Amino acid sequence: MQKIVLASGNRKKVAELTQLLAQFQLQVIPQTELNVEDVPETGTTFVENAIIKARHAAEVTGLPAIADDSGIEIDYLDGQPGIYSARFALCEGATEGGDQANNDLLLEKLQGVPQADRTARYQCVLVFMKHAKDPTPLICQGSWEGRILNEEVGDGGFGYDPLFWCEEHNCSAAQLTPEQKTAISHRGKALMELMHKLKESLA
Template identity: 60%
Template sequence: MGLDKKIVLASGNKGKVREFVKMFTDLGLDIVPQTELGVGDVPETGTTFVENAIIKARYAAEITGMPAIADDSGIEVDYLNGVPGIYSARYSTLDDSFKGTADSTDANNNLKLLDALKDVADDSLRTARYQCILVYMRHAADPTPII
C-alpha cells in the first residue's frame, strides 16, 4: 500500500497541525491543513470517535480531491458511563447543568467533569481513558479507510 506524499489534514487546529506535521515529515509526507485549502469544518454527526473521524476525513477528501487524514478524540470516564466521550471538546456547553461560563474551553470542560465527580469519594471509581482514532482516506469514496 503506497501513501500519497501530499495529504490534507482534516483540522484547522494549530496545535494539532503542528503535531501532525512533526509526526509525518520524517516519513516524507506533506501534511496540508484543510484551512489552507479553503475547507471548513463539517458537522460531527457520528455517534463514535471512528464515525466522526471518517466524516471529517471523507469531507476533506471530497472538497480537495486529495487523500485525507483526520482524528477524533476525547476522554471517557467509567463512572459516567463513558461521558463526555465524543462530546469532550464541548462538554461544558452541552446543557445547563454546569454553571461555568458559556465558553467550551479545556478549563471549563475539566471543571464540569470534576463537578460531575464531586460526590465520588472513592478514587478507585474515578477511572478514565483517552481515546484517539486516526483515519486515512485514500479518496472521498474510499470503501475501506485505514483506521
C-alpha cells in the same frame, strides 16, 4: 512530496503529523489553509466522526486526508463525555464552552467520588483516506488509561490534561513534556499504528 490534508486547523496536530509523516514523503496541510470549513460531526462514535471529517476534507480538496476524533471516557459517568468531550459544558446547557468550563463541569459531576472510582481513559481514532470514495480507509485507534484528580495540576497540554493522572510518570498529563506525552498518549499510540499501516500500504 505528496500532499495530504489534515481535517483540522489545530497547529499542534499539524506539527506532530508533519514530523511523523515526512519519512513517507508526505506533506501535511491543515484544512484551514485550503479553505475547508468544519463539517458537522453527526456520528455517534469516534470512528464515525473521524471518517466524516476525513471524507469531507478529501471531497473538497481532492487530496488524501487524515482526520482524528478523540475524547475522554469517565467510567463513573458511563463513558461520558466521550465524543462530546470538546463541547461537554455546552452540551450540558452551559452558556460558555472551552477547556476550563469542561474541566469545571467534570469536577462538579465527580464531587465526592472516591479516587478508586475515578478511572478514565483518553481515546483517539485516526482515519486515513486515499480519496473521498475510499471504501477501505485506514482506521487506527489508541487509548491511554488514567484517573481523574480532585483538582487541576500542571499548566501544560490542553483539554482535560490538568485533571488526568498519569500512573506511568506519577504526574498529571499537563505536567508531561511533549515528548513524554507523545510516547504514551492515545494520539501517540494511534499515530504509531498509522505509521505502521502506511509503511505496509505504501511499500
